[in-house]
Amino acid sequence: MHGTQHHEHHHDHPAHGAETGTERRLLMALALTLGFAAIEALAGWHADSLALLGDAGHMLTDSLALGIAALAAVLARRPPTPRHSYGFARSKTIAAFANALFMLLLISALVWQSVQRLDAPRAVDAETVTLVALIGLAINIVVATMLSGHGHDLNTRAALLHVIGDLLGSIAALASGLLIQLTGWMPIDALLAMLIAGLIAASTVSLLRSAMHTLMNGVPRQLSLPAVGRRLAAVDGVRGVHDLHIWALDDQRIALSAHVSVRDMGAWPQVLTRLQRCAQQEFEIDHPTFQPEPMATRPLTYVPPPAPNPQGETGVIVGPR
Template identity: 40%
Template sequence: MGAGHSHGADDAHAARDHHHGDAGVRAFAWVTLLNLAYTVLEAAYGFATNSLALLSDAVHNLGDVLGLALAWGAATIARRAPTERHTYGWRRATLLSPLANAIVLAGFSGALAWEAVRRFSAPPEVPGIPVMIVAGIGIAVNLGAAKFMHGGHDDLNRRGAFLHLVADAAVSAAAVLAGAGMLAFGWRWLDPLTALLVGAVVAFSAFGLLRDSFAAAMDAVPRGLDPAQVHDFLAAQPGVSAVHHVHIWSLGAGEIAMTAHLIRPGQVDHDAFLDAVVVELDARFGINHPTLQIEHGAGCEHDLHDRAPHH
């Protein structure tokens, strides 16, 4: 015997998913276009002033634009309805996009670091005021774009975009300080140093995103969710004598799935029991796509392969 949601719960989740999906697609659209416009502006001024700090940040932002475009596409694809072949729909597209984004960013960070080290031996003359103005615009653009992404931290796709935009604002702030140092003291080395710091920030953010997105793609338990607590909760339910085959994974875009086998010998109230447990799993753990199999005894053909309680 298995169970998922009641029809009322399904309708509520469908309405919530549609609302969040619309908001997510609009957010990605605005953020992508806004960052693309700023990237073109920053690259133009970087070439005009021969500033590696601006050019490196422009390359960084170009990587973000590509990543945001992937995330935008993934958010759009994730709204497609389930089919007979893709029974969960296309939600997992939002897990693959951050993985590609992280790989692109890692490549850019290496290129930026190489060029920055090369320029330390003979840093060119860079005017400080244009660097400060353009970087200051970057702070406003990135913080404004991050606001569109705020509130979607249960969605790895949006969380990746949000963290990148906040990091970009910090990088732009460093460029403003570098421009001020070059203007006030003539410290040419601040330009390649800033570019090197940009590469370090990109590498750090790319590593974290790569780790989380790879884990999600490999069906790891979502971060912040303790499977031992879920197991203990199920084991403490009325009539449950044992729990096994507990599997928890992300479907993408804030959707968490779970399967579990519950042994309830001699019980007859399974429908009411399942309805109550499903509601509580969502309320306590955010698990909104559970499938629970009720067994009356200990005989399960897969027990030899998966007998551990999954603590």
């Protein structure tokens, strides 16, 4: 009774309904943002307003981010194929990573433009800026409200980050327009833009790190690899656990694989059931896979893997018996 034994447990937390709801919100946000960008661009062309045309371009970048997120959400629901056995759920993580990189590029461009503007201040049409900012603020509040409440989803978080960046930009533009009308001090426009860039950069880097962690098959942050290993090794009938790996398949599903040293190979079906129950109920691991091995002839101890560790070995964990 050697070989790999696994069992996949589906939490069936209204996943499908939540996913389709997220898709609808992303598509509605995309339609609203793209529609406003088109209207703003036409108004800017008619009024020969660079402020309006510039903000329309910014809204267009938000539309691109929302489009990427919506496409990824649709792809993520495709079923597994012979060549993609885990399905396409990771497309959302890839989209989040791409959108975070895109946001960093926009932030860099904004900072560069702000520095240039500080070196050579230019007159700003404060009344036009104020009007555009008010309309943009209203649109972005609506879109941000539609996308909020999905903080666990990296893909939606990345799209929301673009919208929040634009929302804060609208607030900064509104404050800038009012202050310029009151004081005439032009540098405030560039200074507020740099402040917003700094605030958004911190969230963007955090999102980028989370997406990279998932793409690199990192252990989910809510779990501890040694703690899970020790608990599995304490299951009745288990002598030790080694070659333990835990990773996130997507934002909702976690997988685990491990080699298990057992006392009695004949009792493996019962031991497997206990291991699966432990992984699923205590750690919410959806897809645990265990490979049984006969008990080693020499005592085992937990030894952290050496670094660097090209074999990917994760050490040996022994039960308390």
